[in-house]
Amino acid sequence: MKQLSQIYLLLLLVTMLNGCSTIGYYSQAVSGHLSLMMAGEPVEKILTNNETPLELRGKLSLTQQARHFAAQRLALPVGDAFSDYVELNRPWVVVNLVAVPEFSLEPHRWCYPVLGCQAYRGYFNLEDARTEEAQFQDNGFDTFIGGVTAYSTLGWFDDPLHTGFTRLAADRMVALMFHELAHRVVYIADDTAFNESFATAVELEGLRLWLSEQGNPGQFRQALDRLTRRNQTLTLVEDFSARLQTLYAEQDSLPDDQLRNRKTAIFEDLALAYQELSADWPEPGPFGPAPVSLNNANVALFRQYNQHVPAFRQMLRNADYDFASFYKAVETLSEQPEPQRSEHLAALSQRFEEHL
Incomplete structure (x- = not known):
């Protein structure tokens, strides 16, 4: 009954929104999740079921x-989440569209009830995403559509496996x-970096404890190696983003053709630098296997994730790995204005040292 009540609430929200495109978007979101x-x-x-394949079982x-x-050791509000299973006929559950103006690294933001504003829009149907993507491209935006392995409804629904x-x-x-x-614990509207960094910190520390309990603590090294490669990519992206922002600051004084040529050259240099960085990696990096094609959209999206992960891991360490106490501290921090949050997280990041 809880989930049916929430579905009716979402349907009511849809009918209260103005504009055909808005109604169409929310309708596909509600119907897509309901179908799932x-x-x-x-x-x-x-x-x-004896017919269930052994690997799946x-x-x-x-x-x-x-x-x-997760419920007992990590104090996560599991409820009935992940107690059902769905066989999908596609490699992703939804796709996200990101759109960024031609000479900017600030993504277009879509605003939603409850969730606030986000720099991406999710679709259950790829063609729907491409239709909206084409509208942004017609207006000169850089765009990116990426498949999403999983998403959270923040505890509103019992999300399935x-x-x-x-x-x-x-x-x-x-x-x-x-x-x-972890997204069920705390969520701040309009602060993707806070939300995703927190969830990634819970993911990492939860995995470390899980693997230790499973008798395989050494496997955590692989997760840390993936995080290191992501951080190396982020450092590279930040360096090139600074070059792009310097260029875009000149858009009032330089002709568009010159801006485009210099922008293209910077992205080509970034793609080459990423190829060199990832040449010896055992698996594809955050942008996938090289060579890659990059633009404002996928760079802007990538920059929003993971920047505060060391800070949250330090907060958990400060709480002596008492997850319930850690969550209370995070909730208290989430109530502070954004400048104070960021300053506090930056200071915590400076203190963090990796597990030896």
Whole structure:
């Protein structure tokens, strides 16, 4: 009954919004998530079905152990999340559209009830995303559409497991569960960096403890290596973003053709630098396998994630890995104005040292 009541509330929100395009967007969002939930089958039923493939049975059994661990050791509000499973016929659950003006790194922001404003818009149907993408491209925007493995409804619904999870390696599947469950704890409208960095910190520290309990603490090194590669990419992106911002500051004094040529050259240099950086990596980096094609949109999206991860990991360390106390501290911090939040997080980041 709880989920049906929430669906009716979302449908009511849709009818209250003005504009055909707005109504159309929210309708697809509600119907897409409703279809996902209705397609779910209880994990316990699948586990007791003798026709369930052995590999899937093993993965789903592991998810239920991880749910229990998340609730008991990580104090996450699991509820009935991840107790159903959906077989998807695509490699992503939704796709996100990002759109950024031609000479800017500030993405267009869509605003939603409850969630606030975000620099991306999610679609359950790829063609719907491409239709809106074309409208932005006609207005000169750089755009990017990326597949999303999983998303959180922030505790409004009992989010199901699906093939986006079970296609991952076991450790990455469990880490993704911890990440999405963390979004149920705290969420600040209009602060993607805070929200995602917090969830990533819970994911990392939760995975470290999980692997230790599973008798495989050394595997955590792989997760840290992935984080290191992401941070190296972020440093590279920040360097080139500074060059782009210097260029874009001249748009009132330089002709558009000159701006475009210099912009193209900077992005070509960034793509080459990323190719050199990732040449010896054991797996593709954050932008995928080189060579890559980059623009304002995928760079702007990438810059929003992970910047405060060391700060939140330091906060958890300060709480002596008492997750409930850590969440209270994060909630208190979330109530501060953005400048104070960022200043506090920056100071915490300076103190953090990786586990030895």
